[in-house]
Amino acid sequence: MARAYSKTKRFFSFKRKYLCIPYSVFLILFVIIPIFIILVYAFTGSTEDGALYFSFDAFTSFFTSPTKINILVVSLFVGMLNTIICLLIGYPVAYLLANSKVNKNKILVLLFIMPMWINFVLRTGATRDVLSWMGINGGNHPYLATMIGMVYNYLPFTILPLYTTMIKLDKSQLEAASDLGANSFNVFLHNTLPQSLPGIVSASEMVFMPTLSSYVISDTLSEGKITLFGNIIYLNFSQSQWNEGSFMAFVMLILVGISMLVSRHFDRGEQSERRGTLW
Amino acid sequence: MVNDAIARNKRKDVAFKSIGLFVIFFILILMYVPILVLIAYSFTNATNVGTWTGFSFDLYGALFQDEEIMTALGNTIILALSSSAISVVLGTCGAIGTFYASKKARASIEIVTQIPVVNAEIVIAMSLTVMFVFCGTYLFMGANIFSFWTLLIGHVILSLPFVYLSVKPKLLQMDPHIYEAALDLGCSQGKAIFKAVLPEIMPGVGSGALLAITLSLDDFIVTAFTRGAGLLSGEKTIDTLSTLVQAKIKKGPVPPEMRALTTLIFLFVFLIVVLITVYNNVKARRNRKKGRY
Incomplete structure (x- = not known):
């Protein structure tokens, strides 16, 4: 009794919720503040002696440059195309993997994840070498080579979230639909598809933004012929053009924000769980 | 009548299963092509994949050097x-x-x-x-x-x-x-x-x-x-x-030595996957046994 009393009298007593303090401090220092600094750089210029002043230079230089707008449009197009192709291939695969008639154990799923453990730069290099061996290279088919590389790299990221949604499908509902006379196409259209929508959304989110911002894949496979948004930010960075690079990162952040809002609209809180179930 | 229907269903299931497995393995093979090519060519000296210059383990030695x-x-x-x-x-x-x-x-x-x-x-x-x-x-x-x-x-x-x-x-x-x-x-x-x-x-x-x-x-x-x-x-x-x-x-x-490295990494990962699978199977069996009593 006395001991417990003396404990509460101590100046600092440990509470379990204090455990989140280092975590939050780390996130504030290295997530919030950097983003804030990006915003500062995006709307300022700097004089010779390093003093910052407010300006829209980066803003105007982005929106008046046809090449940059062109790059944005091309990146959005490549991102969308890649998302669609990955979904078209990944959805049936995930559906089959989750179907207990076809696949009874998890080994096949592991086989789909396994390539992800080999360094992705190495895999991209290998893809390029194999493609150029087959006669498709950045010189003659830059878009084809890049798209193959993108799909190859992002397919596992599509299959996993879809698979984790599909194994949770309400099987009795599907059976009920077919018992009530729906043919298999209608069961799929009105039952499987709506139920797996959250998986589709989170798969698209895992493919779309990374494709836009990917640097290595487009740079390697198109041999520098295709510049995506990620490449141009990288370029600005390596030439120390902080303000313009920051503004483009800001544009990217807006895109990220939009995709965040879209995915929030579709499911609440579950998404993170699905991402966490890679293992 | 009923037996016919059951047999038909079974045939349908078998067809679905074989088509399903075919699709899965087709995509899997496509996904493994670049890695498998690297692994295959790690046993030869050639600088490029696509030209085979005889079987050798030289790359593995070169890798560690x-x-x-x-x-x-x-x-x-x-x-x-x-x-x-x-x-x-x-x-x-x-x-x-x-x-x-x-x-x-x-x-x-x-x-x-x-x-x-x-x-x-x-x-x-x-x-x-x-x-x-x-x-x-x-x-x-x-x-x-x-x-x-x-x-x-x-x-x-x-x-x-x-x-x-x-x-x-x-x-x-x-x-x-x-x-x-x-x-x-x-x-x-x-x-x-x-x-x-x-x-x-x-x-x-x-x-x-x-x-x-x-x-x-x-x-x-x-x-x-x-x-x-x-x-x-x-x-x-x-x-x-x-x-x-x-x-x-x-x-x-891709540098030739990297091909040897890919092979080693792949073997390592493969081993881990096998171990995980075996472990899960053993655990599942033990749980099933426990459930019986």
């Missing part, structure tokens, strides 16, 4: 292990703390956690770099602060939210009375968390750690942006496998 690759490999492993260790400690503590924090604090931490998850990697890298430059110029009198430590911070930020997110569901599934029972039985708050809560969420911590290692091993962009001199590279800029390979494949084909 290649100082550049070995340094990069060492850097990669040290970085992966240290960054995932930090992420696991910070992320697990963060998840436990947030779980017990007030509703408002929890909501805001969750939102901030989501940012690095959905954010494009290049924006994370860019923003960190800009901040390090900013700090260097304004706080450290124009010094260049890029080093192993900035790289480490970059990698921790990359994997931290994923550790948090893999621990969180385990906390939600946990029996909330365990912690109170430990307190009632005389544990201090810290001890109760260590002895009662931590074992419950251990699977989440483990998968978070594996995820953190994977993310760190595979990362290119954050590494390329935030690295400085140090670690095994000494005075030179730190090279990890990703940055080294990227620099090489920009100039030509």
Whole structure:
């Protein structure tokens, strides 16, 4: 009794919720503040002696440059195309993997994840070498080579979230639909598809933004012929053009924000769980 | 009549299964082509894949002699292990703390956690770099602060939210009375968390750690942006496998020694997958046996 009393009298007593303090401090220092600094750089210029002043230079230089707008449009197009192709291939695969008639154990799923453990730069290099061996290279088919590389790299990221949604499908509902006379196409259209929508959304989110911002894949496979948004930010960075690079990162952040809002609209809180179930 | 229907259904099932397996294996084979080609050509000396110049193990010898690759490999492993260790400690503590924090604090931490998850990697890298430059110029009198430590911070930020997110569901599934029972039985708050809560969420911590290692091993962009001199590279800029390979494949084909490395990594991963499968099967069998009594 006395001991417990003396404990509460101590100046600092440990509470379990204090455990989140280092975590939050780390996130504030290295997530919030950097983003804030990006915003500062995006709307300022700097004089010779390093003093910052407010300006829209980066803003105007982005929106008046046809090449940059062109790059944005091309990146959005490549991102969308890649998302669609990955979904078209990944959805049936995930559906089959989750179907207990076809696949009874998890080994096949592991086989789909396994390539992800080999360094992705190495895999991209290998893809390029194999493609150029087959006669498709950045010189003659830059878009084809890049798209193959993108799909190859992002397919596992599509299959996993879809698979984790599909194994949770309400099987009795599907059976009920077919018992009530729906043919298999209608069961799929009105039952499987709506139920797996959250998986589709989170798969698209895992493919779309990374494709836009990917640097290595487009740079390697198109041999520098295709510049995506990620490449141009990288370029600005390596030439120390902080303000313009920051503004483009800001544009990217807006895109990220939009995709965040879209995915929030579709499911609440579950998404993170699905991402966490890679293992 | 009924027998006919059953037989028809069965035939339908068999057809579905074989088509399904065919599709799965077709996609799988396509996905493994580049890796398998690298592995096949690791047993020959040729500089390019596609020309076979006789069977040999020379590349494996050359691999272990290649100082550049070995340094990069060492850097990669040290970085992966240290960054995932930090992420696991910070992320697990963060998840436990947030779980017990007030509703408002929890909501805001969750939102901030989501940012690095959905954010494009290049924006994370860019923003960190800009901040390090900013700090260097304004706080450290124009010094260049890029080093192993900035790289480490970059990698921790990359994997931290994923550790948090893999621990969180385990906390939600946990029996909330365990912690109170430990307190009632005389544990201090810290001890109760260590002895009662931590074992419950251990699977989440483990998968978070594996995820953190994977993310760190595979990362290119954050590494390329935030690295400085140090670690095994000494005075030179730190090279990890990703940055080294990227620099090489920009100039030509995948270096021959890398093919040997791919084979070794693949074998290692394959072994782990086999072990996981065997372990899961044994566990499932044991559980089934237990369930019988």
